[in-house]
Amino acid sequence: MRALMLASLDGDAAAYRSLLTELGRHLRPYFTRRLTPAFASHAEDLVQDTLLAIHTRRMTYDRSRPFTAWLHAVAHHKFVDHVRRQSIRLTVPLEDDAPIFAHDDSADAIARRDLNAVLEAVPPRTSDLIRRTRVDGASVAEAAAAHGMTETAAKVSIHRGLKSLAARFAGGRNDR
DSSP: OHHHHHHHHTTOHHHHHHHHHHHHHHHHHHHHHHSOGGGGGGHHHHHHHHHHHHHHHGGGOOTTSOHHHHHHHHHHHHHHHHHHHHHTOOSSOGGGGGGGSOOOOHHHHHHHHHHHHHHTTSOHHHHHHHIIIIISOOOHHHHHHHTTOOHHHHHHHHHHHHHHHHHHHTTTOOOO
């Protein structure tokens, strides 16, 4: 296999095809021996992952070193990655454990309180326009209609309100 690898590194496409075929024949039993019967069907996936890794990293092969040692190192890493992926899979859906995981509303409450305090620094109508468009996700047209004003007037009010808030809470700094 080393000779095929060296020839393929030199640009021999036929040698490269032969190398990949030979590697597939070598890797299938390598992975099948290491997998439990429950995961034996994953051997072909591991072969393909390894062949892809060899293809993408073939230029890292040191021509003065044994090829099989390099090949087995790549295959070993692919096998370890596979085992890690399989071992961390949850067998119980999280929805079944929902009562265990409590949602911490304190951060949301603090954020709402801070937002309310900040928006008190602008007139009530401007505050409501900013809240509707920037927090609640309403369009400018919807927010303007709720206040009986034109869309352009609402945009101007929102812009001026945000500019005022930026000047006040950014230490007087006003970026443009």
